[in-house]
Amino acid sequence: MKVNAKKVLMLTKISKSYQNNLVINNFSLDFNYGDSVGIIGKNGSGKSTILKISCGLLKPDSGNVLLMGKSFDSTEDGLLIKSRMGVVLHEDMLYPQLTVLENLNFYSKILGIKNVNTKIEELSTLLNLSDYLKISVSKLSNGNKKRVSFAKSLLNDPDILFADEPESNLDDKGKEIVSKIFNDRRKRGLTNFFSTHSEIFLEKVSNQLINLKDFENA
Amino acid sequence: MLNWLRVLSILIKKDIKIEFQTKETLVTLCLFGLLIITVFSLSTENNSLINQNFGAGILWSSVIFAGSIAMVKFFYHEEQNKTLQSLMVMPVPSELILFSKSIVFFLFLSISEIIIFLISSVLFNLNIFSLKLILGCIVFNIGYSVVGSFFGVISSKSSSKEILLTMLLIPIITPILMFIIATTNDVIRSELNSNFQIWLGVGISFDIIFLTLMSYLFGKILED
Numbered sequence: 548m549k550v551n552a553k554k555v556l557m558l559t560k561i562s563k564s565y566q567n568n569l570v571i572n573n574f575s576l577d578f579n580y581g582d583s584v585g586i587i588g589k590n591g592s593g594k595s596t597i598l599k600i601s602c603g604l605l606k607p608d609s610g611n612v613l614l615m616g617k618s619f620d621s622t623e624d625g626l627l628i629k630s631r632m633g634v635v636l637h638e639d640m641l642y643p644q645l646t647v648l649e650n651l652n653f654y655s656k657i658l659g660i661k662n663v664n665t666k667i668e669e670l671s672t673l674l675n676l677s678d679y680l681k682i683s684v685s686k687l688s689n690g691n692k693k694r695v696s697f698a699k700s701l702l703n704d705p706d707i708l709f710a711d712e713p714e715s716n717l718d719d720k721g722k723e724i725v726s727k728i729f730n731d732r733r734k735r736g737l738t739n740f741f742s743t744h745s746e747i748f749l750e751k752v753s754n755q756l757i758n759l760k761d762f763e764n765a
Numbered sequence: 766m767l768n769w770l771r772v773l774s775i776l777i778k779k780d781i782k783i784e785f786q787t788k789e790t791l792v793t794l795c796l797f798g799l800l801i802i803t804v805f806s807l808s809t810e811n812n813s814l815i816n817q818n819f820g821a822g823i824l825w826s827s828v829i830f831a832g833s834i835a836m837v838k839f840f841y842h843e844e845q846n847k848t849l850q851s852l853m854v855m856p857v858p859s860e861l862i863l864f865s866k867s868i869v870f871f872l873f874l875s876i877s878e879i880i881i882f883l884i885s886s887v888l889f890n891l892n893i894f895s896l897k898l899i900l901g902c903i904v905f906n907i908g909y910s911v912v913g914s915f916f917g918v919i920s921s922k923s924s925s926k927e928i929l930l931t932m933l934l935i936p937i938i939t940p941i942l943m944f945i946i947a948t949t950n951d952v953i954r955s956e957l958n959s960n961f962q963i964w965l966g967v968g969i970s971f972d973i974i975f976l977t978l979m980s981y982l983f984g985k986i987l988e989d
Contacts, residue, residue: 644842
């Protein structure tokens with residue numbers, strides 16, 4: 548289901564500061580459905596902040612965010628947008644006390660996914676997680692936690708996937724799987740918006756690049 | 766509405782499942798509460814006059830302090846694992862996060878109170894089947910759980926979360942604390958207090974006001 552809008556994401560004159568430290572100043576950006584947009588920049592340049600503002604986790608000090616033509620300001624629209632997006636951050640955002648399967652089941656139910664078992668089986672096969680389903684998340688390696696985090700964010704086959712350094716913590720095989728996921732999504736007209744330090748990853752999966760260095764003096 | 770209830774029940778089930786595995790909150794509530802009661806009973810040498818005069822205060826002090834420590838634990842994991850953030854990017858209204866936490870904490874608090882009261886009933890000559898006490902406990906637990914869950918989230922981000930939560934929580938819950946202590950005193954002394962209905966009104970009003978206020982403010986707190 549796509550909400551009717553030409554641009555999937557529109558950030559207009561976004562500014563954000565943390566305790567008087569201006570991280571983003573008058574930043575604007577938009578892109579279309581089916582784009583795979585990579586954002587690069589040095590540490591502290593505001594990559595994660597832009598991603599968090601875009602997915603509604605942070606509120607900008609000023610400026611406007613429209614995702615799929617809708618704003619997070621309206622509760623109803625916010626819930627609609629959130630049901631159509633996926634988010635992978637640095638933190639796994641998983642319940643370590645629960646098993647991988649219990650985590651995925653919980654988020655599937657929250658998202659109202661039908662055929663939960665089929666979906667989990669499909670994603671665990673794709674991300675090589677089948678052997679870990681009954682293991683507690685606290686016992687997983689960081690790389691496997693990242694894979695579970697990806698599985699969680701793909702449960703609803705989101706129209707837009709936000710990922711903060713998606714390749715970090717992953718081994719070569721994991722990076723390959725994630726690249727494949729990003730490219731498959733793009734072919735299906737779905738959008739990826741991610742930050743990275745890896746130029747190789749950028750080349751593999753993005754069709755649009757945003758270098759925050761270009762905005763420093765803007 | 767049905768969807769809200771569905772999501773609420775999923776959130777509640779998840780928290781109960783986690784508690785069954787860790788047993789942290791319930792064990793903290795019961796152990797700490799009972800510890801205070803035991804220390805008190807040792808210091809008064811079971812003097813019935815002291816117990817009658819100070820019993821309610823001691824009983825509820827144990828519940829409040831045990832509750833605030835358990836609450837810190839209850840929210841610490843959410844903050845540490847960023848699972849609240851995870852819920853914020855899911856189609857879950859922020860009010861439901863507060864409601865689910867409050868309901869689960871209400872359940873844990875009620876279970877621990879049953880255990881603490883059962884043991885204290887001998888010491889304080891407390892009739893735990895008194896309708897007045899049961900009603901009072903329900904009203905108190907609702908208010909304490911809602912306000913506690915709200916401030917639990919705020920304080921979980923602080924390095925001195927235990928102190929911060931207690932400092933924020935106790936002044937605000939003073940009206941329902943006074944209500945429940947007055948009610949418990951009546952039950953211990955077997956007094957027919959004509960003020961009960963007034964106190965009950967205070968307790969219920971507190972619950973309604975803070976439930977409304979906290980659910981409105983909770984979303985804003987999460988965003989910030």
